[in-house]
Amino acid sequence: MTDEVSTQSRPLPVPPRSYGAVNWVGLWTLYKREVGRFLKVWMQTLFAPVITTLLFMTVFKLAFGSRGQLTGDFEGLDYNSFLAPGLVVMSMLQNAFQNTSSSLTIAKVQGSQVDFLMPPLSPLELTLGFIFGAVTRGIMVGVIGGLAIHLTGLADLSIVNIVPVIWFSLMATIFLAALGAVGGIWAEKFDHLAAITNFVIVPLTFLSGTFYDIKVLVEPFQTAAHFDPIFYLIDGFRAGFIGVSNSHLAVGYIASGIFTFLACVWVWWLFRTGYKLKA
Template identity: 70%
Template sequence: MTDISPDAKPAIVNSTVSSSSDSGLRQIRQYGAVNGLGLWTLYKREVGRFMKVWMQTVFAPVVTTLLFMTVFKLAFGDRGRLTGDFEGLNYNDFLAPGLVIMAILQNAFQNTSSSLVQAKFNATHVDFLMPPLSPLELTAGFLGGAITRGVIVAVISALGIQLSGLANLSVVHVWPIVWFSLTAAIILGALGAMGGIWADKFDHLSAVTNFVIVPLTFLSGTFYDIKVMKEPFLTLAHLDPFFYMIDGFRYGFIGVANSSIVTGLWVTGVLSILSTAAVWWMFKVGYKLKA
């Protein structure tokens, strides 16, 4: 057994304290205008959250989209031809882009809404409120996860439709596809974040989905040319912001639109800014997040 002199103990303690103190000072992390590491960590958390259950969050929506296409393909075959603005276009080729962007809308909304309402329900929302993340960084992290999930589901759905021969998704213009898919994911991701923050329980979130998101999606021209509608429903359809997202996205594939693409650019652009600002404000004031 080795003896340690009593005189040596204070030196050891002092040395340890000094070393620990110096190490603590060295570990203080300095952030600039943007906490890049924190933002990247939150984004990875959001992506990892839905990728861990990819069978439910990615595979299931893809299967649903392909089932929609299969049912309409069996019902109409190649006989369905449209009139009006889409004169002579095969119905399946008209339907496919609408189903793809509908997948973006639904999955972007579900990603942010489910993430936030689950965090509130499990009282784990402090995990992203306590770190040094600004309201803008929180907004960007959650919306980034929503965009990623929506785009992944859309790309796989489009490839499945094309490779299976259910429809022909030939690209006419690339920029509308990129613009309207991103703005649609931003708007619905922001709506999902607002719904998740506002909802006190899952029933509240289900009400938003069933009475707002689903009706606006299905009545926006996804399955039909809106010009077959009579007044005042035709005017109401033009007031539905989902219509411009779907119409603009479809324009990128078939080169024809029901409305002005410039109008669609303005509507989706302004709504993206306003919805993002609304989420930023809710995080800033801690609406239903801070006691």
């Protein structure tokens, strides 16, 4: 009788939590972690890039003044109006890259990658959480930087076509966030990450037509510029503000979509295999 009573009063075991096709709670938690990480140091992650963008605009405006009139595809366009969208999207690219790369590299250096590997998160959910946390930072930097340029009168950033602005903003931040994740997973220390930034990301960004019309390049460099994926991101984003571009926008939509998709698949594969993340 005593055994029967003790058995009946014993609490039933709690069944394990079950998830559907997507662990929305875990994905949202990882996303909030990534966003909260850069918001805690907003002076460094949001304010500093805007100051850098404004300094670039100020220096070029002082150097060229009202003399900067472009030719070719952008004939008659003021150079400051040409430059401003390029600087905005460049800051978005760099900050999206820095967010994922620094997050994953810090986790590996500190040995805290178990914090996101142990929870029930699939490789796809890890990919989405890290990438869209970086996208949020990139978009915020772009919006604040664009408003700062426009409100200070350094250049007119009136939107001509909203569709390419939205599309190429998303593709630019997703693509560089994915590359940042790849770099963060591959790098074993911050020196490796700095090498990727200095020898891959910065050259591709600066040689993609941010500061100049690629038509001024001599062959074969002008043709080679069309193989730079960042060229389509900057050229398409700029077209949303000035209405003209070096390449056909349809080509830019397709190229940027393909490059971004492949980069995201690469990140997913790295998380799936546990490359340099699992001992």
